[in-house]
Amino acid sequence: MLHCDDDELSIIALGEPASASDEAHLQSCPRCQSRLDQLSAVVTSARGITEADRPTDPPPAVWEAITSELGMDSLSNVTSLAAAPSRRRRAAPWLLAGAAAVAGVLVGVVVTAGVTSGTGSADLLASASLGPIDDSGFSGSAEVEQTTAGPILHVDVPGLPDVDDGYYEVWMATPDATTMVAIGTMNPGSEATFPLPAGMAVDAFPVVDVSVEHFDGDAGHSAISVVRGQLQT
Numbered sequence: 001m002l003h004c005d006d007d008e009l010s011i012i013a014l015g016e017p018a019s020a021s022d023e024a025h026l027q028s029c030p031r032c033q034s035r036l037d038q039l040s041a042v043v044t045s046a047r048g049i050t051e052a053d054r055p056t057d058p059p060p061a062v063w064e065a066i067t068s069e070l071g072m073d074s075l076s077n078v079t080s081l082a083a084a085p086s087r088r089r090r091a092a093p094w095l096l097a098g099a100a101a102v103a104g105v106l107v108g109v110v111v112t113a114g115v116t117s118g119t120g121s122a123d124l125l126a127s128a129s130l131g132p133i134d135d136s137g138f139s140g141s142a143e144v145e146q147t148t149a150g151p152i153l154h155v156d157v158p159g160l161p162d163v164d165d166g167y168y169e170v171w172m173a174t175p176d177a178t179t180m181v182a183i184g185t186m187n188p189g190s191e192a193t194f195p196l197p198a199g200m201a202v203d204a205f206p207v208v209d210v211s212v213e214h215f216d217g218d219a220g221h222s223a224i225s226v227v228r229g230q231l232q233t
């Protein structure tokens with residue numbers, strides 16, 4: 001049996017008269033009659049949509065929160081899409097849906113930003129002031145931060161000079177400094193960030209030390225430190 005074409009059924013559902021052959025077929029075919037009923041229901045629903053069913057702008061306070069969270073002066077590109085009242089009445093439904101999608105994405109961005117940076121202090125596990133050792137004249141700071149990838153150590157010692165034939169090494173040590181773990185090398189002039197070894201009990205190594213090392217093949221601590229401090233939680 002040759003069934004009615006879906007395009008034809010759609011036109012019939014929209015109110016156009018059926019052709020004689022379609023009319024005859026519909027009388028005898030439950031499958032096509034059912035299809036026409038479905039399409040008619042879609043048309044009825046679509047015609048029942050009112051202005052109140054359309055996506056609307058979030059309240060101004062939400063936009064203000066978004067712009068302030070993102071550190072932006074304005075969201076001119078977005079607000080011109082979503083908030084221009086003179087255009088909104090005439091805007092095609094897809095445009096309104098697009099604006100709503102953009103708003104949804106931005107809300108997602110803000111929520112994500114709040115989790116990752118806005119509540120940054122909640123991720124801080126410990127911090128330390130690093131004081132000068134042997135009158136090195138330098139001081140700095142260290143922080144251990146929890147991340148989804150594990151704890152990371154930030155070390156900042158402003159003003160460190162280049163080392164002649166050597167480099168700076170960051171260590172974490174037990175409180176009595178009998179056991180030291182080499183964390184990584186640190187270049188002067190910038191804050192250093194190190195992922196801490198997986199499985200290392202950070203609490204057991206609260207002392208952060210920065211030493212001067214030389215290219216001498218000796219992996220141990222040189223005993224020449226420039227700054228040191230103890231992490232406090």
Ligand SMILES: [Zn+2]
Pocket residue numbers: 002003004025029030031032033
């Ligand atoms: Zn049929």
